[in-house]
Amino acid sequence: MAEAVTSVLIKLADILREKVQEVKDVRGQIEQVQNELRLIQALLRDIDSKCNRNNVVTEWLNQVRDIANRIATVIDTFRVKIEENRAESSNWLVRQFKTAKRNYKTYKRGLHDELEDIIEQLDWLYRRRTDLRIEDLGDDVDDPEACDDVDDPEVVGLEDDQGKIIEQLKDSTISRRTVLSILGTGGLGKTTLAQKVYNSHKLEGQFDCRAWQSISQTYNVNDLLREILYSVKPHMKNKNPPITNRDLPVKLKNFLRGKRYLIILDDVWDIDLWGKLKMALPDLYNVSRVIITTRSLDVAKAADCNTKPYVPRYLTDAESLALLFRNAFQQHVQPENYPAHLLDVAKRLIKKCGGLPLALIVLGGILARRDPNYTAWNMLDETIDWHDKDGIQCSQVLARSYEDLPRYLKDCFLYFACFPEDYKISGWRVTRMWMAEGFVLKDGTGTIEDRAEKCLEELLQRCLIQVTKKSWNGYCKYCSVHDLLRDLAIRKAKDEKFFTVFSKEEDVNNLAASKPCRAALQFCTPKENDIYSENTHSLLCFGRISSHDSGFGLLNYIGFGLLRVLTMESIDMTTFTRRQWSKGLIHLRYLGLRECKIPHDIFKQFSFPNLETIDLNESEVDSDEKTLDLCDVVIPTLRHVSGSGCYEIHLPLKWNKHTNLQTIMDVDIHIESVVELGFCINLRTFGIFIVDDLDNERAIKEWQNLKSVLKNTVQLVYLSIKTTGFLPFGGTKELPCHEKIQKLVLWGEWERNICVPSVEMFPRNLTKLKLAFSKLQEDPMPILERLQSLRILCLCYNSYVGTELICSTGGFPNLEKLELRWVHNLHYWDIKEGAMPILGHLQINYCKKLHVLPELQKVRTLQELTVSRPSLELWEGMQMQGKDVHKIKHIPCVRIREYYPQ
Structure with a gap:
């Protein structure tokens, strides 16, 4: 606040x-x-x-x-x-x-x-x-009834985790005192896992002494040191006179000197705790170990930045059923003995828990107090509320993570309440919304966008949200929220009058009367005309997926005069009238129109003087010209324009009047307008689709114009040039941004005099490269494998039209992911010993002439292989007893999707 x-x-x-x-x-x-x-x-x-x-x-x-x-x-x-x-x-x-x-x-x-x-x-x-x-008001105190984790020594699904941690603790090749953090959200089973490790017979004789210490959010360092000392040396508890606080660290350190010890610090919240304790825990390189359970990645890093935290996984459906039935019937139940009449409703119930052990244990405890019949269990399925007295334990555990947040992060977290359940949340999108709302304040270093991304990363580190897909630079591209945490966000948002979610049609008509500060309309439309709310600062409208919902045209958008954020999704906006659509929302900072049908003149006489972001992802213009009428539009505050996925939308902004732009993403542009982009000197992300069909000679000429533009964009880290003709690109070596560009996307045919690009053409620190429609006739691998920083390579859509690929020994030293898609002529691929030494993910899609896999057994680091629509011969070779099976049997995850018919 x-x-x-x-x-x-x-x-x-x-x-x-x-x-x-x-x-x-x-x-x-x-x-x-x-x-x-x-x-x-x-x-x-x-x-x-x-x-x-x-x-x-x-x-x-x-x-x-x-x-x-x-x-x-x-x-x-x-x-x-x-x-x-x-x-x-x-x-x-x-x-x-x-x-x-x-x-x-x-x-x-x-x-x-x-x-x-x-x-x-x-x-x-x-x-x-x-x-x-x-x-x-009193200080925050711990609630003794609100346990922080799963207190169940027999939680299923932890056996593998337990074995891996024990193996790591016993690894004598690492003699230094290591601090292993078990990291995860509340209720994931961190404490239970630590208990199973601590009590395991497999550690008998491994350590000379052990100690377990639970940490409260309001701890006293001297008390902690005293309890650890009493655990490893019990007779000290009766010492008279008692040990003074000043002598505690020395006494503990002297006793542990020469001993191999294991100490568990359970539920650590404070990043400074380890710094206060470590001086009393000597490191004598005798394979001593410390385990920390925490919800914060920052805590884990502060304790030991050289040891990767262990993150317990969520339970599978089978494990969830086992845990639910065991707690419901207070005994182990084998799968073959699951009550048939309860199985369907049990499967529905475990979906509500999302694999979270604590939720399953709480739910099983509720069921244990009910009759084991379908009616009773089904009624619970329809009425379960994690916030009533039955589910209060689970609610308190999750709420502690929220209460621990600083105020600005609480606002950022509550914003996730506005998105529908199981929604694919874009990290880029939500951070731009936070900026528009004013949640994120510049901290003196970097841009406000950098600060917003740090806020997102902090929520990830605190395990309140999860990454579902990372971007090319390691940032969060898409994220999700566990169902129970989403419920928490919705409840807190309602309690604090932060966000009001409308998900039933009858509720929407009460929008004006409820006067919400922020409103999300999820798959529901008003039945009455002219509904508006002049008190609302944010309006998020989610239409029916792929149906272009037209019901939102009943809202009177002129009446939402205070909007800072307005987003539409899957909505037919051609039904909007001039009476309903505002020509000027003076407070609007974020305008998102995703997967919408947009009338070409919707921005006619556009007057939104504070707008920072326009997001047109996957939208289409409802006119033959496919051009938005923006001829007289000037928005000096504009920072981000994204047209990703909507290549048929032409956005004729006066680019030379928008010098604050940082993002131009997949925007259609005529080649004669390129020179105007030279005024956008703050660009960090630059992606254009050149609608003109350039021939070879014209492409060479236009590259000179593009170079004059890029000479001014010294902060550029992402460059994408796409065209249906010849590609206006000749390398970034001469550009000031050459060292900074990390992602490069090039769609279009290379100039005739460039059979194979040279390594000097590409940025030296390039992390991701995507080529499409290049029609390269010579094997590009001898050049591309020399890019030392390359982590992701995508060769797509006839980027290479030759027949052979050869990856040399030592080539692609840092490549982690390789995609070959629609490389139609490829029929032979050779991987030499020592090539791609850290490759983890490989996709081979629609390469219909590739009949035999390369020697993938040479790439021991492969974790995932996906082969889609292979030739029949390759498909048969990868089946059981096939000729290629020995090449892939070391890969943990192999997916094969339908073959090409002959």
């Missing part, structure tokens, strides 16, 4: 720096608002360190959030009015009729009254702190 007020204070400071008459007129009031907010900010910082808040205090916090949003809106509107007043005052005809002066005087009177009302409300909120006894 304090961060929300901080962002408003920054806005106030910015507006006060404006040396214009309009600001002078209200400077005193703005400064008064600023002073009142600073008092509340100091109070909020104290409140954020407490946790035992009652409902009255929660409501007070919601009112603070509302007033902060109101002030931000007033300031944003004021800034726009200043610009309008200047523009009107410079117009001779307007001055003649004195309309500019009259319009501004009317606005100023309203602004004066609104600021006075804000000052009065801020003063009232601050004075209410005494009545509500906010300053007397």
Whole structure:
């Protein structure tokens, strides 16, 4: 909450720096608002360190959030009015009729009254702190009933994990004291796994002494050291006089000197804990070990950055059923003895738990108190609520992870409540929404985009969200939220009046009456016309997938005057009328139109002066020209434009007027407009689709124009050039961004005089390379395998039209993933011994003339092989007893998908 007020204070400071008459007129009031907010900010910082808040205090916090949003809106509107007043005052005809002066005087009177009302409300909120006894809130204390993990020594599915950890503990080749962290979300079974390892007979005789210590969030270092000492040397507990705090570290260190020890530190939250304990735990290179269980990757890294944390997996469906039945019947039940009449409903119930052991144990405990019949279990399936008294234990465990977050990360986490269940959440998209909302403040280093990505990474490190797909640079491309954590986010968002989710048609018609600060309409549309909410700052509309839902046309978007974020998905926007669609949302910062049908003139007379992001992913223009009418559009604040996947949309922005752009992703452009892009000197991601069909000679000429553009983009890390003709590309060696480019995508036929590209053409630090339609006639591997930093290589769609590929010894030293797709003429591939020494993932898709696999047994690091639509001969060779089986039997995961018919 304090961060929300901080962002408003920054806005106030910015507006006060404006040396214009309009600001002078209200400077005193703005400064008064600023002073009142600073008092509340100091109070909020104290409140954020407490946790035992009652409902009255929660409501007070919601009112603070509302007033902060109101002030931000007033300031944003004021800034726009200043610009309008200047523009009107410079117009001779307007001055003649004195309309500019009259319009501004009317606005100023309203602004004066609104600021006075804000000052009065801020003063009232601050004075209410005494009545509500906010300053007397107690510190956060641990709830003894809220256990942090699974307290069940017989949780199924941990045997493999236990064996791997024990093997790691006993590894005598690593003699130094290592700290192994077991990392994962609450309820995943970290503590149970640590207990199974600690008590395993396989460690008998391995260690001279052991100690187990549970760590509370409010711990005392001396108490911890004392308990560890008493565990390894019990008779010290009765020592008289007792050991002083000053002597504790020395006594413990002296006793452990020369002994091989195992110490478990369970449920560590504080990143500084290990630094406070390690001096008392000597490292004598005698294979001593420490295990930490934690929810935070930062804690794990701080303890031992050279030992990879162990992350227990979620349970499979079979393991989930076993655990559910064992807890429901309080005994082991073999699969063949599962009650047939309960099996279907049990399968539905385990889906709600998502493989989380704690949830399954809690659910099994509930079932144990019910009759074992279908009616009782089915009723629970329909009514289970993890937040009622039955599920309170699970809820408390998950809630602790949320309460431990700083306020700005709480807002970022709650934002995941707006996305539908099992939704594919784009990391790029959600971070841009956070920026638009003002959750992310620049911290003095890097850009605000860098700061937003750090927030996403921190949520990942705290195990509140999971990566489902990484991008080429290792960042989170797509992520997901465990169902129970999503339920937690929805509940907290509702309690704090942060987000309101509408998922039933009858609810949407109440949107205006409920006045939500943020609203998500998930697969539901209003039945009434002209619905709007002038209090709403964010509106996210999710239509039916691939059906282009038209029902959202009933909303009156002009009535959402305070929107900062507006996103549409799978919606037919051709049904929108001019009465419903706003020409100017002055507060809008993020506009997302994904998988939508868009009328070509939807942005006619576009006037969104604060817009930062336009996302047109997978959308289409409903006109023959496929061109959006943007001829007169200038948005100086614009930073990101993405048209990924919508190659038929032409976006004719005045690129030379948008110098703040950092992202241009897969935007169609005519070749004559390329030169305008030279003004976009802040580009970090640059991807264009050249709609002109260039011949060989024209492509060579146009590359010179593109080079003049790229000479100014010194921060560029991603470059993509796509065309249906010859490719205007001749290498980045001469460009200032040559060292910084890490991803390169090239679609189009290479110039005739370039049979095989030279290694000098490619950026030296290139991490990912994707080639398509290149029609290279000579084997490119001898060149590409010399790219020392290359981790991902994709050869697609006739990028190579020759018949043989040869990977040399020592080639591709850092390649981790290789994709061959639609390389139609390839019939022979040779991999020499020592080539691709760390390759882990290989895809061979639609290579219909490849009849025999290369010698993949030489690539011992392969973890995953996917072969899609192979030739019949190759398909047969990979079957049991086939001629290629010996080449792939060392690969843990092999997928073969239907062969080409002959």
